[in-house]
Every structure is written in C-alpha cells, then in structure tokens.
Amino acid sequence: MAKNATIVGSGPNGLAAAVALARAGYAVRVLEASATAGGGVRTAELTLPGFRHDVGSAVQPAALSSPFFRAFRLRNRIDWVTPEVSYAQPLENGRAAIAWRDIDRTADGLGRDARAWLAVLRPLSSHLDAVVDFTGSQLLRMPRHPLTTLRFGLRVLQLGTVLGRRTFATEEANALLTGVLAHANTPLPSIGAAASGLFLAAHAHAGDGWAYPRGGAQRIGDALIADLRAHGGEVVTDHHVRSLDGFDWGDAAAGDVLLLDTSPRLLLTHPGLPASYARAIRRYRYGAAAAKVDFALDGPIPWENADVARSPTVHLGGARGEVEHGENAVGRGVVTGRPYVLAVQPSVLDTTRAPSGKGVLWAYIHVPAGSPLDPTELVTRQVERFAPGFRDRILASHAMTAAERVAFNPSDIGGDIFGGAFSLVQAIRRPVVSATPWRTPMPGIYLASASTPPGPGVTGMPGWYAARQALDDVGAGRLEPADLFGA
Numbered sequence: 001m002a003k004n005a006t007i008v009g010s011g012p013n014g015l016a017a018a019v020a021l022a023r024a025g026y027a028v029r030v031l032e033a034s035a036t037a038g039g040g041v042r043t044a045e046l047t048l049p050g051f052r053h054d055v056g057s058a059v060q061p062a063a064l065s066s067p068f069f070r071a072f073r074l075r076n077r078i079d080w081v082t083p084e085v086s087y088a089q090p091l092e093n094g095r096a097a098i099a100w101r102d103i104d105r106t107a108d109g110l111g112r113d114a115r116a117w118l119a120v121l122r123p124l125s126s127h128l129d130a131v132v133d134f135t136g137s138q139l140l141r142m143p144r145h146p147l148t149t150l151r152f153g154l155r156v157l158q159l160g161t162v163l164g165r166r167t168f169a170t171e172e173a174n175a176l177l178t179g180v181l182a183h184a185n186t187p188l189p190s191i192g193a194a195a196s197g198l199f200l201a202a203h204a205h206a207g208d209g210w211a212y213p214r215g216g217a218q219r220i221g222d223a224l225i226a227d228l229r230a231h232g233g234e235v236v237t238d239h240h241v242r243s244l245d246g247f248d249w250g251d252a253a254a255g256d257v258l259l260l261d262t263s264p265r266l267l268l269t270h271p272g273l274p275a276s277y278a279r280a281i282r283r284y285r286y287g288a289a290a291a292k293v294d295f296a297l298d299g300p301i302p303w304e305n306a307d308v309a310r311s312p313t314v315h316l317g318g319a320r321g322e323v324e325h326g327e328n329a330v331g332r333g334v335v336t337g338r339p340y341v342l343a344v345q346p347s348v349l350d351t352t353r354a355p356s357g358k359g360v361l362w363a364y365i366h367v368p369a370g371s372p373l374d375p376t377e378l379v380t381r382q383v384e385r386f387a388p389g390f391r392d393r394i395l396a397s398h399a400m401t402a403a404e405r406v407a408f409n410p411s412d413i414g415g416d417i418f419g420g421a422f423s424l425v426q427a428i429r430r431p432v433v434s435a436t437p438w439r440t441p442m443p444g445i446y447l448a449s450a451s452t453p454p455g456p457g458v459t460g461m462p463g464w465y466a467a468r469q470a471l472d473d474v475g476a477g478r479l480e481p482a483d484l485f486g487a
Helices: 014-024 067-072 103-108 109-126 128-137 146-159 162-166 171-184 192-204 219-228 264-269 276-283 319-329 377-386 401-409 422-426 461-475 481-485
Strands: 006-008 027-031 085-090 094-100 234-236 257-260 291-299 313-316 341-344 358-367 392-402 445-446
Touching: 006 014, 014 027, 014 067, 014 257, 014 461, 014 481, 027 085, 067 219, 067 341, 067 461, 067 481, 085 171, 085 192, 094 103, 094 171, 103 109, 109 171, 109 192, 128 146, 128 192, 128 481, 146 162, 146 192, 171 192, 171 313, 171 319, 171 481, 192 422, 219 276, 234 341, 257 264, 257 461, 264 276, 291 401, 313 377, 319 358, 341 377, 377 392, 392 401, 445 461
Parallel strands: 006 027, 006 257, 027 234, 085 313, 257 445
Antiparallel strands: 085 094, 291 358, 291 392, 313 341, 341 358
8 A cells, every 4th residue: 555645735845745755656645725726836817807917936947947847847848938138127217237148248238347247147157057956955965066166155255245245336237136136035235145146146147047937837836736646646725734733644654744835833733743843943033024916907017128128027126225225124124115126027928928918017025024014006106117107007906915925825924935034044944953954853744845945936846855855764765856757
C-alpha cells in the first residue's frame, strides 16, 4: 500500500511538494482553504468580465531559473511572455530609467554610470545559475560556486549600506537600482534588500529576463495540478485546516507525511510541539504588508515615456531618495502621499488578459502590518503622475487591503506576502537555525512554505526541499529534481 502524503496549502510550493511526492509513489492529497487552488499563482476576473487579473504573483523571473521548475520543464508546459524590457522606472519630465534585457543596451542608457552598472551586474547575470544555486537554498552550507558567491556577497555588502550611495552618480542608475531593491519591503538601504534586489536585477539581464505566463499566473498552478493528477494525486478545495490538534493526516510510523505550505504558526496548534521549537516559531518575525489594487482599463496606460509603455513591470516612486523615504516610512508605521508602487501591466504583451483594445493593471504598495488602508487612490495618483490621463482610462478597480489579505490567506501574517521579514538574520533563521529547516521536531511533519529557504518567489524550491527531506528521512537518499523528472 502506498504511503500517504497530505499537503496543506496549494500555492506553488505546496504543489511542487505534492508533485514530487506523487512521482515518488505517495498517495497525495492537497488541502486548500480557498475555493480555487493555486495560492499565489491564481488568476481571476476580479473587476469586469473578460479582464483577467493575477491574484498574487504577476511576474515570475525566478520560475524559469528554478532547478525544480527546470526539471519539471515548466518552460515547455506553458507559453511564456519574454519582455524586451524587464522593468522601468519613470522619472520627472518624461524621463525614465530602463532595464532592458540586453545589459549593454541598459548601460548605454545610463551615461557615465554605464561601466559601473556593468561592473555590478554582468558578473552575476552571466553566471545566473551559480547565483541561483547559492541563493536557492539555506545558507548553512559550502557554496558550489565560490567565486560567484564571493562576487554576490561583496556586492550585497556594497549596496546594502550607505556606502553604496557612491556606486552610481546619475539619477537614472540610482533610481533603476533602488526600484528593484524596494521589492524586498524592508528598510533601505539594507543587506536583505540588496540581496533580494541583486538576485532580481541579475535575472533582468539574463535568459528570459522578467518573464511571465501568457494567460496569467494560474497557468503555473494548472500545470502543477495536471501533473499531480496524472500521478494519482488530488486537490481538495474549501478545506481550511485551522489546527493540527486532532487533525488526521495518517500514521507517521507507517511512513505517512504531512507538509505545510502555510505559516509556521500552524505548528503551534500541535499538542506535541516541543517548547523550545515553539519559542523559535514565536520569535520568527513577519514584515510589513502589501495593499493591492487591480484596474480594468479602457485602453493602454498613456505613459509620458514611450519605453515605459513597453515594460510589463514598472516601478513608480521617482528618484532614489523618494523611494527610500517612502519605504522607510512604512517601517515606522506610516504611508507617505507618494508611496513606492510595484506595478505590472501584463496586457501590453499578452492580449489574452483583456478584451480587444482594453488593458489590466496590477499594483501594490507597502503598508504597515494589518493596515486597513485602501491603496486605490494613492496608486492612481502615482500612475497619473507619470501617465497623465490614466484616471480617465479606469473602467473598474478591485482593492485588497492588508487587513483583508489576512482573512483571504491566513498564511500572510499581517498581510506579509513574503512568509516572513526579509533580513540577513532571517535568511539564516528561516524559521529556525538548522541545516534542515524544512524538518520539524514532530516525526513526519515538514514545513514547505516561503517561511523556509530559499524564501519568497515562485520557485517551488521550499516545497521541493521539504519533499526531498521527507524522502531522505525514509531512506530514499539525497535526490535531485532530475531523479524524479528525468534528465
């Protein structure tokens, strides 16, 4: 009889774990609290019929570089949009800083900062697999590519402190860097933001750049679910696991396993949790939140700068000082009148996302944890600032505050979409300091969420590592993704 594997949570990590265990011969059941599966990779008509909005993640540059998704052949299972521009940052007076997928073209647009941009990013983008290998697991191990690891670490130290202000001289280069560092939703400058930003910026100039699935992020979840079902697994929706006390997930002594693509706090409901581990889980910190708004638009956004109109991903916030001021204010519990906005306009390259001639915009701002602030007006003003006439293009909008996000997804503690604050300490303690952080003290129970290494991002790697740990613990050996999917 096959061993049973129960997965709580159907985000990309939970589904990656489910696929791995199903292919390893387990009878797999995935339990999802929501009415639809996919977690952070769902797409829905949030505003008007025919307008398809990503509920969570909108652009997935790390998906195509993920070792798990490479083995899974995600590139071949769904159609990907590969933008010529990875991201853009509008500036005043119609100017903009543009991160082209071609790093030399990017440098050419940065004037006297061209050589500095190439010096910082070319050694990382040209060795992206080594960067992914180092950052794509827990850090308590010897890196397999020491030279690239050293280069990455030195640049993180350089750009994660005030000394990094000397790296670039132009407003364009500083804005282009700060816009990507601000993804981390943590104070600027900081080591955590520098590590996250350099990882993303390296992807911007390598391979497929900041690619995303044609038709929406749901395509990723659908591909994983199809493979799971093809190997006998099932997904049960509308099943909210609120407590592990008395929860029947099988018999650990018989080899059954339970994997949690949830906040580690769900473990606190287990009556057998050791006190020391419980204290570590309670010490684990969550960060600021995201407040999101989606727009249905009567046509493309009228950006002042034509190149911004070519970029699916747009960072709104102006120059470096303004972005840093806004992000650091959030850390103090305040949202400024001109917040940093992370915006994605997928319909500029994907006509399946809206009726002919129409468009969609996905955007969020960072807010204090649990904030009830509706971001719609603040986002509208920031877009209008660089695209006069945007307000007139809005047909409908749909907002989700940080407070509402907690109810929508209990794993997003306080509205934190990253599974925990992104800092140097929590890169090592995620959620505990351990060479095997996916394993819990309870036999057969594993953590498989972004609260474990390598952290946030649509990579499937936390789920894969949890599944691999479970298989290793029953004597399957130290597997690689290719062992389940073939070379």
